[in-house]
Amino acid sequence: MYHRDRYGNKKGSPIKKFFGFVLVLGAVILLMRLVGSKRSTSVISPIPDEKKETMSVFSGLFIKKKSPEDLRIKIQETVDNRLRNYSVYVKDVNSDFVTGINESVIFTAASVNKVPIVAALYYYADKGEIDLDERVTVQSADIQDFGTGSIRYDPPGSVYAIKTLAKLAIEQSDNTAAYVLGNYTVGLDKVQSLMNQWGLTQTDMVNNKTSNRDMSILFEKIYKGGVTNTASTQEMLAFFKDTDFEDRLPSLLPKTVAVYHKIGNEIAIMHDAGFVTDGKTSYYIGVFTNDITDEKETKKIIAEISKLVYDYLKR
Numbered sequence: 001m002y003h004r005d006r007y008g009n010k011k012g013s014p015i016k017k018f019f020g021f022v023l024v025l026g027a028v029i030l031l032m033r034l035v036g037s038k039r040s041t042s043v044i045s046p047i048p049d050e051k052k053e054t055m056s057v058f059s060g061l062f063i064k065k066k067s068p069e070d071l072r073i074k075i076q077e078t079v080d081n082r083l084r085n086y087s088v089y090v091k092d093v094n095s096d097f098v099t100g101i102n103e104s105v106i107f108t109a110a111s112v113n114k115v116p117i118v119a120a121l122y123y124y125a126d127k128g129e130i131d132l133d134e135r136v137t138v139q140s141a142d143i144q145d146f147g148t149g150s151i152r153y154d155p156p157g158s159v160y161a162i163k164t165l166a167k168l169a170i171e172q173s174d175n176t177a178a179y180v181l182g183n184y185t186v187g188l189d190k191v192q193s194l195m196n197q198w199g200l201t202q203t204d205m206v207n208n209k210t211s212n213r214d215m216s217i218l219f220e221k222i223y224k225g226g227v228t229n230t231a232s233t234q235e236m237l238a239f240f241k242d243t244d245f246e247d248r249l250p251s252l253l254p255k256t257v258a259v260y261h262k263i264g265n266e267i268a269i270m271h272d273a274g275f276v277t278d279g280k281t282s283y284y285i286g287v288f289t290n291d292i293t294d295e296k297e298t299k300k301i302i303a304e305i306s307k308l309v310y311d312y313l314k315r
Helices: 016-042 049-061 070-077 112-128 162-171 176-185 188-197 212-221 230-240 295-314
Strands: 083-091 098-101 106-108 136-137 159-161 209-211 258-266 268-279 283-292
Touching: 016 098, 049 159, 070 098, 070 295, 083 212, 083 295, 098 188, 106 268, 106 283, 112 162, 112 176, 112 188, 112 209, 112 212, 112 230, 112 258, 112 268, 136 162, 136 176, 162 176, 176 188, 209 212, 212 230, 212 258, 212 268, 212 283, 230 258, 268 295, 283 295
Parallel strands: none
Antiparallel strands: 083 098, 083 283, 106 209, 136 159, 258 268, 268 283
């Protein structure tokens, strides 16, 4: 019988070899695709991590830092010779940022002098020396029949709680209320002694003088609770907020910003000083002027300075 011998004859057919080659080739192609897809999904960003980090460091170099000198120049540019004599002082309570123009120059305080009177009142009340709920009778001789306030229009002999007089002295800048508190309830000598103790070296209660620097010390002490207890601090701060005179420091600021401040007016004199806070940014700002000729324009300038400072410190 004829059959293949074991020497030189092939055992597999060409067709089987061909199909085997095709199967191997297909398996290799499938494996290469799987590996390639894994590699592509592992690429998160075309920029390597180290390059990203380098870019963030360099981009930080181009962020302009807040500079007291830069802000001072911007304030001077805003004023632009529209004021003859003025003082501006800005002090951030959350950092060492401070800038000023004539901050130690002594001005006639005008109604800004009511801030030391009310601060001293609450200080001595906290010590138990004054009862804020005590009622006093305002006599005709006490009436200060000039300037601002409503008490001068009330009949002589009207009775007020001491706390009410404090509220009117700040919110309305009532001259009669301040006169009664300063001369009878506390006493200007005690107010002066306390201001000296607190480091207000340029404040003269009798001659009604102060400086921007001194007012920054006092407002910061009030704001930080250094005058009285927490509840009374909040009560006192409420007097300085939403006053009858919101046309200067608060005028151009967002409604969400709290401004605890006190204005001052006399002939050719206009001031506004206080604390500004939005919960994150908190600072003292005072603008004092004298020799002014246009009250409306001066109010506008004070508002512009206030807006400039707020925007600068917020950035």
